[in-house]
Each structure stands twice: as structure tokens, then as C-alpha cells.
Amino acid sequence: xxxxxxxxxxxxxxxxxxxxxxRAEGAEPPESPPAGWPESLDDFTVTWTAxxxxxxxxxxAVAARAYMESYYLAYLTTDDKYLxxxxxxxxxxxxADGPDGTEKLWPxxxxxxxxxxxxxHHILRIDQSGRDVAxxxxxxxxxxxxxxxxxxxxxxxxxxxxxxxxAIRIGLQAPEHEADLAAQEGPSRAPLENVFGGWxxxxxxxxxxxxxxxxxxxKDVEQCIAQAPTPPEARTFxxxxxxxxxxxxxxxxxxxxxxxxxxxxxQPG
Numbered sequence: 001x002x003x004x005x006x007x008x009x010x011x012x013x014x015x016x017x018x019x020x021x022x023r024a025e026g027a028e029p030p031e032s033p034p035a036g037w038p039e040s041l042d043d044f045t046v047t048w049t050a051x052x053x054x055x056x057x058x059x060x061a062v063a064a065r066a067y068m069e070s071y072y073l074a075y076l077t078t079d080d081k082y083l084x085x086x087x088x089x090x091x092x093x094x095x096a097d098g099p100d101g102t103e104k105l106w107p108x109x110x111x112x113x114x115x116x117x118x119x120x121h122h123i124l125r126i127d128q129s130g131r132d133v134a135x136x137x138x139x140x141x142x143x144x145x146x147x148x149x150x151x152x153x154x155x156x157x158x159x160x161x162x163x164x165x166x167a168i169r170i171g172l173q174a175p176e177h178e179a180d181l182a183a184q185e186g187p188s189r190a191p192l193e194n195v196f197g198g199w200x201x202x203x204x205x206x207x208x209x210x211x212x213x214x215x216x217x218x219k220d221v222e223q224c225i226a227q228a229p230t231p232p233e234a235r236t237f238x239x240x241x242x243x244x245x246x247x248x249x250x251x252x253x254x255x256x257x258x259x260x261x262x263x264x265x266x267q268p269g
Contacts, residue, residue, distance in 0.1 A: 029088040035081045037189045037266055038073060043116040043245075044144065045189060045268060046072065047254040049229075050123040050137075056255050057183040060126055063199035064135040064170040065184075066191065067091065068121070068207070073190075075107035075209065076115055086194030091201040100213040101171060101203035116152060117144035117248030119208075121168070124223060131174040134203070134214075138224035139166050141208040142235045144248060151242025155208055159239060161232035167212060167220035171203025185255035189266050192258070 046069050050056050056065070066084045073082035095102040123137040142164025145152035156164035175198030184195055206212035228235070237243065250268045 031085050031089060031194060032081060032083065032087075034085050034190065034192050038077050038079075038082055040077060040112070040114050041073070043250050043268065044114075045118045045250055045253045046121065047118055047251055048121045048123065049254070051125065054123050054126060056123070057185045058181070059178070059197070060133050060135055060172050060174070060199060061123060062181070062184045063090070063172055063196050063201065064123070064137075065121075066195050067170060067201050067204075068168075069190070071107050071204075071209070072115075072119065075109045076113045078109040078112050084191055084195065086196040089194075090196040090199060099203075100211075101169070101205040104210045105201060105204050107209075114147040115144050115155070116147060116245065116250065118251040119144045119155075120229060120251075122224070122227060122229075124167075124220065128174075132202075133172040133174055133199075135170045135172065136220060137168055138220075138227065139168050139207040140164065140224075140228060140230075141166070142237060143230075145243065148242060152245055152248060153240055153242055154237040154248070156237050156239055157208065161236050162225050163237070163239070164208075164235065165221070165224050165228055166207055167217055167224050168207035168210075169203065169205045169212070169214050169217075169220075170201065171205075173200040173202050175199055182258060184257055186258040187267055188257040188259045189253045190257060192260050195257070 048056050048065055050061065055061060070082070070084040070087050074080050092102065092105050094104065094106050120140040120143055121137055123135060125136050127134040127136065141155040145154045154164060177198065179197040181195060181197050184191065204210055205214055206217070252267045256267070
């Protein structure tokens with residue numbers, strides 16, 4: 001083959017490789033299969049309740065549930081395989097210099113942690129403006145703890161009876177055509193399919209793991225404190241102090257996720 005022809009062929013092949021790389025870089029990542037609930041968190045569950053009129057089993061509440069539960073699992077295990085199916089397609093990338101609430105859309109774990117007990121959540125309201133939706137609610141992290149060599153340290157991040165109570169806001173973009181999903185409730189602790197339904201997660205603020213900067217945040221915290229599921233005298237913990245395992249009971253996941261047909265429940269016994 002003439003030298004010139006070989007050169008043109010080489011350039012042609014390089015062009016093909018570059019084009020393929022560009023397509024791969026811009027392509028949606030493949031949807032990960034369900035990994036189930038990690039064994040290291042067998043004694044940890046997540047529960048959800050809501051104000052009257054808010055359906056926890058359909059629409060934006062389901063996307064918010066799937067997002068936050070995924071976040072906990074990947075953060076605590078330091079393994080993205082525990083992100084629920086569809087997370088990579090539904091959640092925007094972290095933006096270091098973006099608006100408040102976009103810097104921790106994906107969890108940034110630093111070491112594996114074992115939590116026990118139950119992280120309780122309560123949705124206060126769902127705000128909507130066009131296709132922009134915000135799920136605003138409460139996280140009661142005091143009912144869970146981190147396992148240490150000394151015992152179990154409550155997830156409170158402060159002192160006093162209101163420590164371990166925080167408001168949370170999950171920003172979403174509604175799909176043009178929402179996927180037709182069955183009601184998302186059942187005996188499983190994690191979903192077995194993509195339950196995001198076409199919703200995209202665009203913002204994450206508050207809770208136990210992120211900062212909070214939205215308007216009326218303080219009023220939302222006040223409402224969360226007023227609606228705490230346990231009285232102040234039952235939730236007075238000392239930060240970084242070890243407690244017995246019995247101080248953090250494991251509640252059944254609520255509302256939970258549909259189980260695979262004929263599959264045994266994975267709820268704690």
C-alpha cells in the first residue's frame with residue numbers, strides 16, 4: 001500500500017476511535033441491576049410517613065424515597081452498586097460551583113459505616129411550579145446510630161432534645177410522560193426495578209448528610225420538631241456517647257417496596 005494511503009487510513013481509523021469515544025462519553029450509563037439490601041445494614045431500615053393527601057406510593061414521593069434510600073446505602077457502604085436501578089439516569093451530576101443543593105446530588109462517602117435502628121422521614125408538602133417540583137419533609141435521624149468499637153453513637157450532630165431532627169428538600173423535574181408504575185409499597189426494603197418513573201433529581205438539601213439553604217428552612221425545621229414521632233424526653237442523647245443496641249429499635253420499612261413474586265420478605269424479623 002502506498003505510504004500516503006497508509007497515512008490516510010490511519011487518520012480515518014483515529015477519527016472513528018475519537019467519534020466512538022465521544023458517543024460513549026455522551027451516552028447514558030447502563031442501568032445497574034438491583035443489588036438488594038446490604039448485609040452490613042441488616043439492622044437498619046428507612047420509614048416514610050406524610051401529611052394527609054400526600055401519596056407515598058406514586059409520583060414525586062416515590063422518586064424522593066428512592067433517591068434518599070439509595071443515597072444512604074451508597075454513602076454507608078461506599079459502593080455505588082447499592083444505588084437503586086435508574087439512579088444514574090435520574091440524578092444530575094454533582095456541581096462544585098453550581099447552585100446550592102447541587103454539590104451533593106451523588107453521595108461522597110469516605111469510609112464504610114454501619115448504622116442500626118431506623119431513619120424516619122415525614123413529607124410535609126410537595127411544592128410545584130410547572131415541571132419543577134420540591135419534596136419538603138423531615139428526617140428524624142436520632143432513631144438511628146453508628147456502630148463503633150465502644151457501642152452505638154446516635155446520629156444527632158448536636159445537643160438537646162431537638163438534635164437529630166432536620167428538614168430536607170429534594171428538588172425534582174417532572175417527566176413529560178411519567179412511567180406507569182404500580183403502587184410502590186410492600187414487604188421489601190429495596191425496589192427490584194427502576195422506580196424513578198422518569199423523574200429527575202436536580203437538588204438535594206438538608207437532612208442528616210447535607211447543608212440546607214432554602215427559604216423558610218427554619219420554619220420547616222420548627223414544623224418537623226413539632227411533629228416528631230417521639231416526645232423530647234425519649235430522644236435526649238449525648239453526642240459521640242455510646243449507647244446500648246436496644247436504644248435504637250429497628251422498625252419495618254414503611255411503606256416498603258413491592259416484593260418479587262413468591263420471594264420471602266427481607267424485612268427485619
